[in-house]
Amino acid sequence: MKFGISYLIPEALQQLHHRCEDLEFLVSKYPEIQHICAFNSVKELYLTGSAVQAKFKEGDHIEFLVDFTSDDHVKRSAFYMSLKSDLTEILDNNVSLYDLFYTTEDNPSIDRRKMILLYKCS
16 A cells, blocks of 8 residues: 555456456556556546457557546546546556546447446555
């Protein structure tokens, strides 16, 4: 435990890693992801897209869906930019980040049945 954050890796992420070894870097960076989520006032962060379907290949971008603790548009924008930058740097990969507040249900990249919760603010 670091900074009061539990780093227990979600079972769904562990199982996904066993099906797709290219996601090892995501599992190894999980503690850092937890920390930047707390720092950027993330309410919930989900892994979505090809990574969740175990179709991820090295070089693919990683897709996340995020919800922030604030409904203020200016704060959300600042948290969004910071989180995207931090995720890109930590994962050393291209990141697609969708803000739940602005994402519609008909977005094909967002299938709520195929998401893994990576972080939830307690």
